[in-house]
Amino acid sequence: xxxxxxxxxxxxxxxxxxxxxxxxxxxxxxxFNASSLVSVWGGFSTGWYTELLHxxxxxxxxxxxxxxxxxxxxxxxxxxxxxxxxxxxxxxFRGRLLLTGMVxxxxxxxxxxxxxxxxxxxxxxxxxxxxxxxxxTTIVIAHVAFCTAYVTIxxxxxxxxxxxxxxxxxxxxxxxxxxxxxxxxxxxxxxxxASSWLLSFTLSLDDLVISSFVSGPGASTLPxxxxxxxxxxxxxxxxxxxxxxxxxVGACVLLxxxxxxxxxxxxxxxxxxxxx
Amino acid sequence: MDVQGGDAGVDQTxxxxxxxxxxxxxxxxxxxxPFARGHARIRPKMRAQVTLGMKRHGKWLIIVPPMLYLLxxxxxxxxxxxxxSLADTAVRVPPFTDIFTVSPDWHxxxxxxxxxxxxxxxDEVYGLSYFYSIKTAFFSTLICLALGYxxxxxxARTSKSTQSILLLIIILPFWTSFLLRVYALEGIIRETGLLxxxxxxxxxxxxxLQIMRTTFAVYLGIIYSYLPFMVLPLFATLEKLDHSLxxxxxxxxxxxxxxxxxxxxxxxxxxxxxxxxxxxxPAIGEFVIPTLLGGPDNLMIGRVLWDExxxxxxxxxxxxxxxxxxxLLVGPIALYQHNSSKQLEA
Numbered sequence: 268x269x270x271x272x273x274x275x276x277x278x279x280x281x282x283x284x285x286x287x288x289x290x291x292x293x294x295x296x297x298x299f300n301a302s303s304l305v306s307v308w309g310g311f312s313t314g315w316y317t318e319l320l321h322x323x324x325x326x327x328x329x330x331x332x333x334x335x336x337x338x339x340x341x342x343x344x345x346x347x348x349x350x351x352x353x354x355x356x357x358x359x360f361r362g363r364l365l366l367t368g369m370v371x372x373x374x375x376x377x378x379x380x381x382x383x384x385x386x387x388x389x390x391x392x393x394x395x396x397x398x399x400x401x402x403x404t405t406i407v408i409a410h411v412a413f414c415t416a417y418v419t420i421x422x423x424x425x426x427x428x429x430x431x432x433x434x435x436x437x438x439x440x441x442x443x444x445x446x447x448x449x450x451x452x453x454x455x456x457x458x459x460x461a462s463s464w465l466l467s468f469t470l471s472l473d474d475l476v477i478s479s480f481v482s483g484p485g486a487s488t489l490p491x492x493x494x495x496x497x498x499x500x501x502x503x504x505x506x507x508x509x510x511x512x513x514x515x516v517g518a519c520v521l522l523x524x525x526x527x528x529x530x531x532x533x534x535x536x537x538x539x540x541x542x543x
Numbered sequence: 544m545d546v547q548g549g550d551a552g553v554d555q556t557x558x559x560x561x562x563x564x565x566x567x568x569x570x571x572x573x574x575x576x577p578f579a580r581g582h583a584r585i586r587p588k589m590r591a592q593v594t595l596g597m598k599r600h601g602k603w604l605i606i607v608p609p610m611l612y613l614l615x616x617x618x619x620x621x622x623x624x625x626x627x628s629l630a631d632t633a634v635r636v637p638p639f640t641d642i643f644t645v646s647p648d649w650h651x652x653x654x655x656x657x658x659x660x661x662x663x664x665x666d667e668v669y670g671l672s673y674f675y676s677i678k679t680a681f682f683s684t685l686i687c688l689a690l691g692y693x694x695x696x697x698x699a700r701t702s703k704s705t706q707s708i709l710l711l712i713i714i715l716p717f718w719t720s721f722l723l724r725v726y727a728l729e730g731i732i733r734e735t736g737l738l739x740x741x742x743x744x745x746x747x748x749x750x751x752l753q754i755m756r757t758t759f760a761v762y763l764g765i766i767y768s769y770l771p772f773m774v775l776p777l778f779a780t781l782e783k784l785d786h787s788l789x790x791x792x793x794x795x796x797x798x799x800x801x802x803x804x805x806x807x808x809x810x811x812x813x814x815x816x817x818x819x820x821x822x823x824x825p826a827i828g829e830f831v832i833p834t835l836l837g838g839p840d841n842l843m844i845g846r847v848l849w850d851e852x853x854x855x856x857x858x859x860x861x862x863x864x865x866x867x868x869x870x871l872l873v874g875p876i877a878l879y880q881h882n883s884s885k886q887l888e889a
Contacts, residue, residue, distance in 0.1 A: 276697035280709075283694045283774075286767060287716045290727035293737050297730060350609035357602055362610060369613040375820070375876055377828020379845045383852065383865045384620035390637045391623050412616045415609060445601070466718065473720035476830055480852070490722050497726050497835060506730075509723045520718045524711060 291513060298506035315507035325492060325508060332472055332489040335403065339410040340467035344460055346411065347418025347467075352448075354419070355426040373416040382480030385409045389481060401483025409481045410474060414467035421466065425459035425527075426452075428534065458530040462523035469516045621869070628862035629655045639859050659863035668847065669864060673871065676844040679758075680826035683765040684773075687822045688815065690766070691773030695814070696807075698774070699781035710778065717771035725764055725835050732760060732836075756838035764832035765822075772821040780814030781807075816878075824872060844868055 298316070302309025319325055350370055353360070373381065389405045392398065399405050429452055437447035475490035482491065489512070496505050630639040631654075644652045663669045698709045716724060731737045732754040739751040754760050784807060792802035830845035837843075844864070851861040 272697055272700045276693050276700070279690070279693040280697040283690055283770065284709075284712055287713070287770060289737075290724065290731050290767070291716070291719070293730050294723075294727040346609040346612055349605050350613075353606040353609065357606065360602065360606060362606070366606070366610050366613070369610075369617055372876075373617060375824050377825055377845065377868075377872070379828050379830050379848055380865050380869055380872075381617070381620075383848065383861060384624040385616065387623040387627050387858070387862060388616070388620035391627075394637055408616055412613060415613065419609070469718055473722070475720075475722050490720065493726070494722060494831075497722075497729075505726070509726060513719055513723055516719050517715060520715055521711075524714075528707075 294506055295510045295513070297503070298510040300503060300506075303503055315503050316511075318504050319507055319511075322504065324487075325489070325504075328487050328489045328492040331403070331486060335406050335410065335488065336468045336471040338407050339414055339471040340464045342407070342411045343414035343418050343467045344464045347415045347463065348422050348460060350415065350419040351422035351426055354423055370416050370419045373413040374420070378474075378476040379480075381413065382409070382477040385412070385477065386480040401481060402486035405481040405483070406478050406486065406488065409477050410471045413477070414470055417466055417470060418463040421463040421527075422456060422459055425456050425530070429455055430534075430537070455530070455534075458526040462526040465519045465523040465526075469519050472512070472516065621866075624862045624865055627859055628659055628866050629657065630859045631656050631658075632857055632859055637858070638856055656859070659859045660867070662860060663863055663867055668842065669844075669867075672842045672844045672847045673868070675842060676827045676829075677871075679761060679765070679841075679843060680823050680829075683762055683769070683826050684819050684823045686762070686766050687770055687773040688819060691770055691777055691818060692811075692815075694770075695774045695777035695781050698778050699784070706782070710775075713771050713774050713778075717775075721768050722831055724768060725831055728764055728767055729755065729835065732763065755836060758837070758841060760836040761833050761841050761843075764836045765826050765829060768832065769822040769826060772825075773818040776817035776821065777811065777814040779817075780811045784810055820876075820878070824876065827872065828868070 299311050299313065300308055301312035301314060350366060354363070354367065354370070357363070385405075385408075386401075389399060389401060389408075393400065399408065431452070433451040434447045437451050438444060442450065473490060474488075475494055478488045479491055479494075482488065487495075489508075493505060493508065496502055626642060627639050630642050632638060633640045640654065640656075642654050642656070644654070646652060694713075698706055698713075701709065729736070733739075734751045734753065734755065738754070739748075742748045743751065754763075788806050788810075789799075789802050792806050793799070797805065827843075828845045829843060830849055833841040833843040833846050834849070837846075848861055848864050848868070851857055851864060
């Protein structure tokens with residue numbers, strides 16, 4: 268339905284997009300401000316970025332966040348893919364409704380509730396079993412739960428459109444079902460797995476509320492450090508740090524989008540070829 | 544157009560309406576993903592049977608790990624929250640009493656304390672903050688809808704290649720940290736921020752406006768943060784809207800606004816509901832925005848919870864607040880899920 272779009276709609280769209288992007292662009296511009304007064308432009312400088320490299324608190328938090336992000340997204344991709352296979356391939360099984368609910372609920376559950384309930388679980392578990400201690404482990408466990416939900420939804424939508432005739436052909440030729448899946452369908456959905464890994468990574472890297480609840484003393488992730496700095500007011504080194512994170516996350520999302528788009532296009536081509 | 548042609552138009556309208564009703568799948572959250580277009584098309588040939596030759600235990604090897612994980616680390620925590628909401632505060636680690644104890648002579652004691660829930664009703668800060676959160680979320684959702692609907696509509700009416708680019712532009716901020724975006728917004732609206740500087744420079748105002756720490760800032764923050772949530776599901780339904788329906792309405796003499804109310808609006812209802820839920824539910828529980836942008840009056844429930852937990856360290860009361868909050872949320876979530884499953888069935 269591509270015909271003349273009314274100018275009023277176009278202007279609202281442009282205003283909406285400007286509202287979404289203006290603050291981020293201003294933030295990035297100010298991160299290159301030489302002046303330490305946030306409201307005065309004192310010339311171009313990369314000084315705040317070099318200052319970041321000497322701030323141990325921020326570097327430690329960044330290292331912790333990146334480590335958590337890698338572990339979380341790897342685990343979430345494995346669990347989420349299994350859940351997606353279960354939901355797409357097995358139409359009837361005991362607990363299917365429960366699994367569907369648990370996969371969708373984290374996406375609409377306010378983070379503060381998820382955070383509190385998970386903390387209460389961890390505290391009770393520590394009391395009963397002496398594990399897990401609050402910190403790296405608990406943050407990873409909590410993040411994997413909501414990232415798994417996102418991975419499941421991504422992979423599920425890809426698996427639903429995957430052609431199963433190759434897999435069936437492989438099984439006709441004597442492959443076991445697992446082998447057939449690994450040889451035919453898995454390479455087809457691999458880009459979706461890669462993009463959901465990247466998306467989990469950005470979700471984990473960005474999370475503040477859940478991490479704040481389940482973390483313990485000594486384990487501060489990057490968003491936690493930023494939050495405590497921001498509560499005290501705007502500071503120029505946070506501008507630089509925030510710009511870096513926004514660019515990193517933006518790059519991850521663009522890459523994820525590119526991967527998904529490429530598979531989509533590949534699939535369209537295959538279907539086109541198959542029809543002729 | 545002659546009478547016969549008009550009749551054909553009506554006929555076509557009816558069949559098309561039925562066809563389009565079946566299509567929008569607003570319940571599938573996959574529109575949140577980059578380039579999610581086209582996901583909705585499930586191949587008709589899709590086989591429903593269980594994978595041939597897959598042994599029973601093999602099937603469970605796939606189902607059980609994610610099921611167990613989400614059960615233990617997502618669902619069961621709510622049971623713990625319920626348990627602790629019925630406990631008493633205690634000066635120890637963890638800071639609450641056991642509600643279930645077994646004495647040395649094997650007598651079980653259950654000590655339930657409903658005082659925490661009673662406390663929620665007696666101390667008016669909780670009632671007020673619940674009400675205030677719902678009010679704030681409701682009006683933010685309305686404003687998001689008013690702004691997001693024309694945006695989604697405009698995107699849906701551009702060419703396919705432009706659509707991809709515009710969607711990416713809308714989705715990108717969604718994946719970028721809320722915290723950092725709220726912080727970035729602060730750079731615009733604070734007393735010495737871009738907005739005030741620009742208005743002062745233009746001579747429109749002579750004193751900087753106080754926007755930070757006001758209710759207006761909270762609304763601005765929520766709308767700014769959640770606008771993509773509204774636009775994406777709306778686009779997902781509007782994109783599938785058959786344009787010939789509007790032409791048919793026009794042929795039958797509807798002015799464009801009338802055709803919009805009679806055709807476009809009802810057909811985009813699943814998107815409106817999905818988008819509103821996706822804004823409303825997280826907005827109620829919002830913590831970062833009222834804390835960073837709001838003043839002392841903007842007591843949203845998320846903030847109260849946080850203070851109860853980290854400030855007062857009263858875990859049982861915080862759990863009671865969380866449980867009560869959850870019960871209040873179950874309504875909208877159930878409505879959303881009901882809507883989703885109806886979409887999936889169609």
